Amino acid sequence: MIQLSYISTARQPVEPDLVERILAASRRNNPRAGLTGLLLFNGRRFLQVIEGEAEAVRATYQRIAADPRHFAMVRLGEREIESRDFGDWDMAYREIAEGGDLAALAEKMTGSASATVRALFTSYAAI
Numbered sequence: 337m338i339q340l341s342y343i344s345t346a347r348q349p350v351e352p353d354l355v356e357r358i359l360a361a362s363r364r365n366n367p368r369a370g371l372t373g374l375l376l377f378n379g380r381r382f383l384q385v386i387e388g389e390a391e392a393v394r395a396t397y398q399r400i401a402a403d404p405r406h407f408a409m410v411r412l413g414e415r416e417i418e419s420r421d422f423g424d425w426d427m428a429y430r431e432i433a434e435g436g437d438l439a440a441l442a443e444k445m446t447g448s449a450s451a452t453v454r455a456l457f458t459s460y461a462a463i
């Protein structure tokens with residue numbers, strides 16, 4: 337399995353039900369593809385982590401990359417994993433307030449967040 341993460345910027349103005357639509361698509365498609373993950377959104381930028389078999393992760397990433405509702409996608413990393421950090425969620429979602437303690441959130445969401453995931457959350461807080 338691999339875990340892939342990226343950040344992107346939502347096209348403005350953000351449609352009010354954007355996140356609901358994304359999560360509906362994730363619930364529809366991710367279980368079938370064996371994918372789990374996390375989506376963070378602060379009203380402007382997304383951070384997404386997608387985990388599963390490499391082929392399925394990359395195919396979904398390609399589809400997401402072609403989505404006109406966001407742009408300026410930057411892949412943060414892709415790594416081999418033995419176990420999932422977000423195994424309980426088709427796509428976990430949190431809305432992030434400015435100045436929130438993301439390291440603590442990472443810990444809370446994953447039980448014992450891997451150093452990689454903690455670092456991801458922390459760097460997202462800094463942008």
Ligand SMILES: Cc1cc2nc3c(=O)[nH]c(=O)nc-3n(C[C@H](O)[C@H](O)[C@H](O)COP(=O)(O)O)c2cc1C
Pocket residue numbers: 344358361362364365366375382384386396399400401402403405406427
């Ligand atoms: C930030 C962002 C994250 C997304 N994450 C997912 C995802 O995890 N799974 C998924 O199937 N679609 C995701 N989408 C939606 C896809 O881009 C695409 O619209 C959707 O997969 C199409 O699904 P459908 O053919 O079932 O309508 C995401 C879109 C955005 C903008």
